[in-house]
Amino acid sequence: MRVRGLGKTYAGGFTALQDVDLDIRKGELFALLGPNGAGKTTLISIVCGIVNPSRGTVTADGHDVTREYRAAREKIGLVPQELTTDAFETVWNTVSFSRGLFGKAKNPAYIEKLLRDLSLWDKKDSKIMMLSGGMKRRVMIAKALSHEPEILFLDEPTAGVDVELRRDMWEVVRGLRERGVTIILTTHYIEEAEQMADRVGVINKGRIMLVEDTAELMRKLGEKRLILQLSEPLQRVPETLASHRLTLAADGRELVYTYDAQGERTGITGLLRELSAAGITFRDLSTKQSSLEEIFVNLVRSSQ
Structure with a gap:
């Protein structure tokens, strides 16, 4: 057609x-x-x-x-x-x-x-x-x-x-x-x-x-999130980690690292190394990828 x-x-x-x-x-x-x-x-x-x-x-x-x-x-x-x-x-x-x-x-x-x-x-x-x-x-x-x-x-x-x-x-x-x-x-x-x-x-x-x-x-427009369940709560994200796209949950027990869906293995490796150097440990981790719905909503919002 x-x-x-x-x-x-x-x-x-x-x-x-x-x-x-x-x-x-x-x-x-x-x-x-x-x-x-x-x-x-x-x-x-x-x-x-x-x-x-x-x-x-x-x-x-x-x-x-x-x-x-x-x-x-x-x-x-x-x-x-x-x-x-x-x-x-x-x-x-x-x-x-x-x-x-x-x-x-x-x-x-x-x-x-x-x-x-x-x-x-x-x-x-x-x-x-x-x-x-x-x-x-x-x-x-x-x-x-x-x-x-x-x-x-x-x-x-x-x-x-x-x-x-x-x-x-x-x-x-x-x-x-x-x-x-x-x-x-x-x-x-x-x-x-x-x-x-x-x-x-x-x-x-x-x-x-x-x-x-x-x-x-x-692949182009999606994002992935690495979700870290922290062993101990944080008051804020340390300045030494400011170069990473990090979000701290309100209760300080969850740290989310956002990266593009094409993969950023070196970034993840570096982040984990820096977390260890800062004395921040986690008890569990998981990843989540953007859905097509999230991509669609972002596209429509950006065109308003």
Whole structure:
């Protein structure tokens, strides 16, 4: 999928997207992160043909989403944030109907496998109105996958759903990625993006701030902390240790050394040597690395 110079300005002058350029590789899982109102849903809506762009172009699997709408839309599946299903229809019929909307031939075996994968098979004859919120979310996912899309958008797919659905959904997503389906995920559960995404994009105020491989982003912008549980409390950090990024807990019993995630072994070795020379001993130590969520929050704050 390719986005070039994409912008969207609504009536009244509000600009939701500003000159967005983005390339998403075939077969990858791409996480699009941003605070509320950052432009994530507007971007997805334009790609999926729900909202018209004010300027710029988008191609999905080589098809322009405006000029070649039908061909582009056939390649795309969307799981929206909102639950929008036919309350009086059965699970089997609504998923089968979604497949038919795209001109796909009937394939009961595929629909059955899809419903089984999403733990919906025993509900296939149930009307949508009788399902729980989590089950309705599963139906939305099944509808999005009914026509076997090459590009799948998951817009906050696990918002307000149970742990079981998350596990089932991620198993389906892993299988789709192995088949070569391109998956674009937006989520406020950033640990999901950290665990699943090949690359991460951060959007804020309608602009793409960065796009980076997940592991490389963690390496470049993440920090590690060496946490020392002291044998005896300190009143303050000795001046001889001022060159290190040290923080002393309020009770004086914990000393935290912060360093970049690329590793700073010589710094740690030197710190431990200096602690020993200063007569400071510790009874336990542990390390902790920045999460993607912490990196994301710092990025957004820095752009305010």
